[in-house]
Amino acid sequence: MxxxxxxxxxxxxxxxxxxxxxxxxxxxxxxxxxxxxxxxxxxxxxxxxxxxxGGEVVGVLTISYDHHQRGLTEKITDTQHNTYINILCTTHVHLDHHHCLETIIVRGKPNEIEQLATKIGGMRGVRFSKLTRASMLEL
Ligand code: NI
CATH class of the missing domain: 1.10.1220 (Arc Repressor Mutant)
Structure with a gap:
């Protein structure tokens, strides 16, 4: 408003x-x-x-994962590079020796964003994954 x-x-x-x-x-x-x-x-x-x-939307994917899971960090990054979705910004926080928290802000088609969220969320070592659906509309 x-x-x-x-x-x-x-x-x-x-x-x-x-x-x-x-x-x-x-x-x-x-x-x-x-x-x-x-x-x-x-x-x-x-x-x-x-x-x-199905029009263009924005979303925030929040994930936490085990930093020591072999190859996971690279897999998450590669998945982001290989997507058609526009990744606007990512923030990475090292929570402690083992755990990382990341937010990935994306813009694109809903189904493509949901596919990315499912893919990353399903990776071995990802402990928490939540997609927040947001809007570019002025509400
Ligand atoms: Ni980290």
Whole structure:
């Protein structure tokens, strides 16, 4: 949302059950207002749809892996070099003697990004892998 964008007020009719579920999340997740929770849910849905549409999207692949797994670091790097996806940036952190954490920010088609995430996530020695789906839309 841009700063100059005006806020529109809408009234939504909900069943008691749905409102109860909404308020549970509102309290549990520490939102400042119901509106902010609803805005976040709508944004999440729009990003999901954008990924389903197959157009260009952005994502962040977060992985942690064992630095001492033979050949793994090279395999991860080679996979990034051999992809059609635009790798915008990678950040590597040496967590301790054994463990590395890496974030790979990518831009491309959803299915290509998901394939890259599955490929890297499935490598022997990769302990954690999570793809965060993001959007280039102004939401
Ligand atoms: Ni490292």
């Amino acid at each position: 841009t700063e100059t964008e005006e806020i529109a007020r809408v009234t939504v009719s909900l069943s008691e059950g749905l409102l109860h579920e909404l308020d549970k999340r509102f309290v549990d997740q520490g939102y400042a207002s119901r509106s902010e929770l609803v805005r976040d849910m709508i944004r999440e849905k729009l990003v999901e749809e954008q990924w389903a549409d």
